[in-house]
Amino acid sequence: MKRSRQRGTTERSQARRAELIATGRKLFADTAYDALSVDDIAQHAGVAKGLIYYYFKSKRGYYLAIVEDSVAELVARAGSDTDLPRGERVRRTVDGYLHYAQHHQAAYRTIVTGGVGSDAEVLAIRDAVREELVATIAEGAYGRRSVPPLARLALIGWLSGVEGVTLDWIAPGTPGPVPPREELGALLVRTLRGTLTVIEEFVPECPAPPPS
Incomplete structure (x- = not known):
């Protein structure tokens, strides 16, 4: 049961990360890199900006x-x-x-x-x-x-x-x-x-x- 919960948590984490990347691809398609802040990205993604830092460490890490x-x-x-x-x-x-x-x-x-x-x-x-x-x-x-x-x-x-x-x-x-x-x-x-x-x-x- 514990292993199943861990797998479910990992899958949800990967899905959330993929969702954030998909959002970023749309944002950077229409907006220059320097024109977007982490706050802007978080607002468009509908998440707290801490989640961006959790998965990607920084805006540049997110972009990469x-x-x-x-x-x-x-x-x-x-x-x-x-x-x-x-x-x-x-x-x-x-x-x-x-x-x-x-x-x-x-x-x-x-x-x-x-x-x-x-x-x-x-x-x-x-x-x-x-x-x-x-x-x-x-x-x-x-x-x-x-x-x-x-x-x-x-x-x-x-x-x-x-x-x-x-x-x-x-x-x-x-x-x-x-x-x-x-x-x-x-x-x-x-x-x-x-x-x-x-x-x-x-x-x-x-x-x-x-x-x-």
């Missing part, structure tokens, strides 16, 4: 938890469907990435641009998610997450281009009609195939997967 939660969701969406053929998995990875950016625009901007100013911890989170996404792409293309340095740099270059394109795609007021996600995804997959072909030229042990 929100960024990390957003990163985890982005990586999970991009890295799903691991049982698919390699070519299809690469396409699904790109589509999952764009789907996340399209439906979580503020969180995506925070992840890609580094969030608040030049916060070193947020930048470290951004760099970590880039490495994870590159590993996900490598696994989809080659069946392994680790690739030689030159191949990794080529994939980082491709991903940096994807970030710039995606930021422009979701930017409010982008001139002209915005292409649908499927069309943009097809374009990015085609450019990735070109990158994989170049990688094969320079790194023969990383052959480009056959078209599918």
